[in-house]
Amino acid sequence: MEIPFHKIDITEEDISAVAETMRGGWLTMGPKTFEFERTFASFLECDDAVAVSSCTAALHLALAAEDIGPGDEVIIPVTTFVATSEAVLYTGAKPVFADVLTSDHTIDPEHVKQLITPKTRAIIAVHYSGNPARMEELLQVAREHSLILIEDAAHAFPASYNGRTLGTIGDYGCFSFYATKTITTGEGGMIVSPYTEKLERIRSLRLHGISKSAWNRYAKGGKARYDVYENGYKYNMTDTAAALGLSQLKRCGSSLQKRRKIAEHYESFFSKSSLLIPYEICSENMSAHHLYPLRLNIELLDLDIDIFADKLMERGIATSLHFIPFYEFTYYQTSLKKEDYPGAQWIYERCISLPIYPAMNSEQISYTADAVMDICNKYKKTMPGRLTNEK
Numbered sequence: 001m002e003i004p005f006h007k008i009d010i011t012e013e014d015i016s017a018v019a020e021t022m023r024g025g026w027l028t029m030g031p032k033t034f035e036f037e038r039t040f041a042s043f044l045e046c047d048d049a050v051a052v053s054s055c056t057a058a059l060h061l062a063l064a065a066e067d068i069g070p071g072d073e074v075i076i077p078v079t080t081f082v083a084t085s086e087a088v089l090y091t092g093a094k095p096v097f098a099d100v101l102t103s104d105h106t107i108d109p110e111h112v113k114q115l116i117t118p119k120t121r122a123i124i125a126v127h128y129s130g131n132p133a134r135m136e137e138l139l140q141v142a143r144e145h146s147l148i149l150i151e152d153a154a155h156a157f158p159a160s161y162n163g164r165t166l167g168t169i170g171d172y173g174c175f176s177f178y179a180t181k182t183i184t185t186g187e188g189g190m191i192v193s194p195y196t197e198k199l200e201r202i203r204s205l206r207l208h209g210i211s212k213s214a215w216n217r218y219a220k221g222g223k224a225r226y227d228v229y230e231n232g233y234k235y236n237m238t239d240t241a242a243a244l245g246l247s248q249l250k251r252c253g254s255s256l257q258k259r260r261k262i263a264e265h266y267e268s269f270f271s272k273s274s275l276l277i278p279y280e281i282c283s284e285n286m287s288a289h290h291l292y293p294l295r296l297n298i299e300l301l302d303l304d305i306d307i308f309a310d311k312l313m314e315r316g317i318a319t320s321l322h323f324i325p326f327y328e329f330t331y332y333q334t335s336l337k338k339e340d341y342p343g344a345q346w347i348y349e350r351c352i353s354l355p356i357y358p359a360m361n362s363e364q365i366s367y368t369a370d371a372v373m374d375i376c377n378k379y380k381k382t383m384p385g386r387l388t389n390e391k
């Protein structure tokens with residue numbers, strides 16, 4: 001059996017929606033983008049949202065809207081996708097890396113506190129796999145030190161904590177519609193914030209810093225004359241992408257339900273085994289289940305995570321790593337010490353992501369789960385007198 005790590009979920013309805021927009025003759029940012037913004041905001045139960053070309057762009061614009069730049073520091077988790085750090089570097093500010101919690105892989109608020117200096121301006125928390133970072137503690141730290149709290153919600157749509165949708169709890173929420181994310185526009189992102197004026201600035205910054213009404217300067221009735229308020233970026237979404245996003249949004253609830261079922265199915269296989277360590281989710285959460293983190297109890301196994309991934313691959317099952325910590329990368333190595341990140345290292349040595357997407361059927365889920373248990377049992381360390389009845 002071949003089980004890819006991800007399979008994009010594109011329906012005929014999605015294709016028709018994009019085709020219809022293309023036939024309409026308006027390709028770049030326009031009415032579909034604005035409709036997507038309004039609809040997305042209503043899903044999050046917030047007032048407004050600004051569509052952009054990626055989550056990386058959204059993160060960059062959140063920082064830019066706060067005039068964060070050279071001389072400033074932004075605290076981010078050491079275990080995240082490189083985009084979180086990249087966005088900070090775009091502004092000229094310095095990313096400062098905090099360790100992550102071994103329970104759920106989100107940024108450790110205690111370590112964040114230790115890293116705050118007079119230069120710190122913001123914290124970016126990542127809702128790993130669709131589960132909330134410790135928002136209450138982080139908000140408190142942010143308020144105490146007058147820091148901006150940005151939610152990297154690339155994994156977290158749709159998800160909530162204590163009934164509040166993720167992305168709307170901090171000062172900014174940044175979403176991704178990359179091909180592998182829970183809804184896709186091919187490439188795309190969205191930014192939300194409770195601050196109306198900041199969102200208006202972001203609206204201008206995403207399209208060259210030009211005046212709000214100038215997006216349609218080539219259209220009939222559009223104004224040829226426009227003003228530039230400040231130096232902006234080319235970060236707008238296209239209407240063809242937005243048409244796909246609108247069509248995908250209609251299924252976000254049912255596809256979440258399918259991912260949740262898969263997670264529960266995996267859980268039913270894995271929860272009883274001491275060879276695996278459960279990923280801890282608190283009961284107030286509604287996770288987006290973007291990833292399924294599988295954690296091996298490597299102390300009891302005679303293989304490492306790379307060999308484990310190879311063994312799954314031999315059986316046709318593709319996995320992925322979320323994420324390689326920054327201290328492993330050439331570009332970041334010189335400034336970071338692995339010893340400072342015991343939490344991230346613990347995760348890095350134990351965790352891989354299993355396939356979890358709506359197109360998986362129960363046969364594929366069981367096949368994957370069986371393979372995991374079978375490999376674990378084959379490589380179980382022999383320890384006389386201990387754990388002899390492992391299932």
Ligand SMILES: *Cc1c(COP(=O)(O)O)cnc(C)c1O
Pocket residue numbers: 053054055056057080081083084126152154155175176177178188189
């Ligand atoms: C995917 C991802 C991003 C970047 O999203 P793009 O839309 O591809 O720019 C940022 N942060 C995290 C945690 C991600 O997984």
